Amino acid sequence: MNDSAPAAARRARVRAPELIGEGGWLNTGGKEYTLADLRGRIVVLDFWTFCCINCLHVLDELRELEEKHRDTVVIIGVHSPKFVHEAEHEAVVDAVERYGVEHPVLDDPELATWKQYAVRAWPTLVVIDPEGYVVAQHAGEGHAHAIATLVEELEAEHEAKGTLHRGEGPYVAPEPVATDLRFPGKALLLPSGNFLVSDTTRHQLVELAADGESVVRRIGSGERGFGPESFNEPQGLALLDENTVVVADTVNHALRAVDLASGAISTLAGTGKQWWQGTPNSGPALEVDLSSPWDVAVFGGKVWIAMAGVHQLWTYDPRAGTVEVAAGTTNEGLVDGPGAEAWFAQPSGLAATEERLWVADSETSALRYVDTEGAVHTAVGTGLFDFGHRDGDAGQALFQHPLGVTALPDGSVAVCDTYNHALRRFDPATGQVTTLATDLREPSDAVLDGGSGEIVVVESARHRLTRLRLPDEAVRVESVAHRTQRAATEVAGGKLALDVIFQAPAGQKLDTRYGPSTRLLVSATPPELLAAGDGAGTDLARELVLNPQVTEGVLHVSAMAASCDDDPANEYPACHVHQQDWGVPVRVAEGGADRLPLVLAGMDAPA
Numbered sequence: 001m002n003d004s005a006p007a008a009a010r011r012a013r014v015r016a017p018e019l020i021g022e023g024g025w026l027n028t029g030g031k032e033y034t035l036a037d038l039r040g041r042i043v044v045l046d047f048w049t050f051c052c053i054n055c056l057h058v059l060d061e062l063r064e065l066e067e068k069h070r071d072t073v074v075i076i077g078v079h080s081p082k083f084v085h086e087a088e089h090e091a092v093v094d095a096v097e098r099y100g101v102e103h104p105v106l107d108d109p110e111l112a113t114w115k116q117y118a119v120r121a122w123p124t125l126v127v128i129d130p131e132g133y134v135v136a137q138h139a140g141e142g143h144a145h146a147i148a149t150l151v152e153e154l155e156a157e158h159e160a161k162g163t164l165h166r167g168e169g170p171y172v173a174p175e176p177v178a179t180d181l182r183f184p185g186k187a188l189l190l191p192s193g194n195f196l197v198s199d200t201t202r203h204q205l206v207e208l209a210a211d212g213e214s215v216v217r218r219i220g221s222g223e224r225g226f227g228p229e230s231f232n233e234p235q236g237l238a239l240l241d242e243n244t245v246v247v248a249d250t251v252n253h254a255l256r257a258v259d260l261a262s263g264a265i266s267t268l269a270g271t272g273k274q275w276w277q278g279t280p281n282s283g284p285a286l287e288v289d290l291s292s293p294w295d296v297a298v299f300g301g302k303v304w305i306a307m308a309g310v311h312q313l314w315t316y317d318p319r320a321g322t323v324e325v326a327a328g329t330t331n332e333g334l335v336d337g338p339g340a341e342a343w344f345a346q347p348s349g350l351a352a353t354e355e356r357l358w359v360a361d362s363e364t365s366a367l368r369y370v371d372t373e374g375a376v377h378t379a380v381g382t383g384l385f386d387f388g389h390r391d392g393d394a395g396q397a398l399f400q401h402p403l404g405v406t407a408l409p410d411g412s413v414a415v416c417d418t419y420n421h422a423l424r425r426f427d428p429a430t431g432q433v434t435t436l437a438t439d440l441r442e443p444s445d446a447v448l449d450g451g452s453g454e455i456v457v458v459e460s461a462r463h464r465l466t467r468l469r470l471p472d473e474a475v476r477v478e479s480v481a482h483r484t485q486r487a488a489t490e491v492a493g494g495k496l497a498l499d500v501i502f503q504a505p506a507g508q509k510l511d512t513r514y515g516p517s518t519r520l521l522v523s524a525t526p527p528e529l530l531a532a533g534d535g536a537g538t539d540l541a542r543e544l545v546l547n548p549q550v551t552e553g554v555l556h557v558s559a560m561a562a563s564c565d566d567d568p569a570n571e572y573p574a575c576h577v578h579q580q581d582w583g584v585p586v587r588v589a590e591g592g593a594d595r596l597p598l599v600l601a602g603m604d605a606p607a
Helices: 053-068 089-098 112-116 144-161
Strands: 024-026 042-048 073-079 105-107 124-128 133-139 187-189 195-199 204-208 215-219 234-241 244-249 254-259 265-269 293-299 302-307 312-317 322-327 347-352 356-361 366-371 375-380 386-389 404-407 413-417 422-427 432-437 443-449 454-459 464-469 480-483 489-491 494-502 508-510 518-525 530-532 535-537 541-546 552-565 575-588 595-602
Touching: 024 089, 042 053, 042 112, 042 144, 053 073, 053 144, 073 089, 089 105, 124 144, 133 144, 133 575, 144 575, 187 234, 187 443, 187 454, 195 234, 204 234, 234 302, 244 293, 244 302, 254 293, 302 347, 356 404, 356 413, 404 443, 413 443, 413 454, 422 443, 494 518, 494 552, 518 530, 518 541, 552 595, 575 595
Parallel strands: 042 073, 073 105, 234 293, 293 347, 347 404, 489 575, 494 595
Antiparallel strands: 024 105, 042 124, 124 133, 133 595, 187 195, 195 204, 204 215, 234 244, 244 254, 254 265, 293 302, 302 312, 312 322, 347 356, 356 366, 366 375, 386 480, 404 413, 413 422, 422 432, 443 454, 454 464, 494 541, 508 552, 518 535, 518 552, 530 541, 552 575
């Protein structure tokens, strides 16, 4: 379904289910809310989880709406975890501060509200009108403009009816905490022996003395921005030469350079805008958009970029001043092979040796590497839905959302196993994974201190650097394995009608000036689950055929639609891209559904 719908049809009278979550409420000063408490306001529910880069993009997309309509709109984040760690209340509290969330958040560790609203993907946005009815649902990114237009319509409609109540919202800011670092992301050992740390939540870089504690200086204003003195949630750091540090300026979607002598900040790559499908992904570095660069490393004479926002690795050529895609297709998953065919899932950590570029591929809980020929290999990890803490042979070992990787002198690598609060080690010579240290708190990066023989770990959620002596024998831990807790959708064997629902927002139409404006890509884990219907196409509806010999698995669906303002008098209408990836666990069962509806934008009544 991909045609435009009138406002009356779009606003089906579906009463919004109540908001429930065992974890309680954050950013409300301790008060709990019901939908009745919010009657008279336009409510936007943002179903998110803090591991998800697309969810972080949506948080930033909503900031302007949140500010402009603060007296009529209440945004409520419903935190719905994927990983076991994300179900911990303390971790949600940390994430809300880490990413600057300035609206109430309902902690829903058991996915109770997620199920009530029949949500199938992170992120999903649901709009509720002042009378308590659901009027729109959007999955994925790129919907902020459509929601802003809908909000203005709802304001006018309910102002006229007398059902709109303006006033202060329920958000109560938490008390600030005084620490030298606040959720630091990455660290770098400088030629001076000092450490440079990306102080992510405070939008700065901090230089610490060789003790890893004493502050030498701060670089950046500390305010979000893309100016000559500003960063926006910076992460990865790499030495380009003895006096220049490359910075992955994540939320600015840019690579920045810092002159260590003067502290001056300049831009190497990116425009400050997020990359979208259909825009150039190579060319002059200052003319090409990037998407949430999370880490950087110098490998083969180029700066490699962990482009978390589009599940790819890019390179920046400092001599030519250009960027290009080096590996990854933008499809999310774990597929090895030539760079142009490989799939990643939110690569977030890089470490280079002469022979390999190691990659912490966070959403697949995997350790991967790129060889000198550009081919991608997996050392540890099996896919998007398997994770845990298990040592032993690499084929059976498990991580949980690792964000950092560090090359060690003996050819092995240390992995910051972030959601397991551990430092792990993989030895390519033996194929074994061991645990080096536990009881860390969300370690996100580590660097070797060559002078001391110690490894210095960024304990992000403890706001500090922690020194560890690499032990002769690894710590032993009990093996734990998990799968994501979302319940599988029961489907009938044989034919399954896949229907991605997209209704162009009011005042817009599908952009068909240059051909089809929609794209659909379908695959499965295991691949044998699909007997027919996999591959790419432009129709958002497709008939799939499930293999009767495979009783369960995951359907991977990636959809994109482009819509433009529908005004014949406007020669250059504004256009908007809407996109989302779904991983839908399915189980073949007698009496199961023969239709799988996925809402990209619009409404589909829950079954």
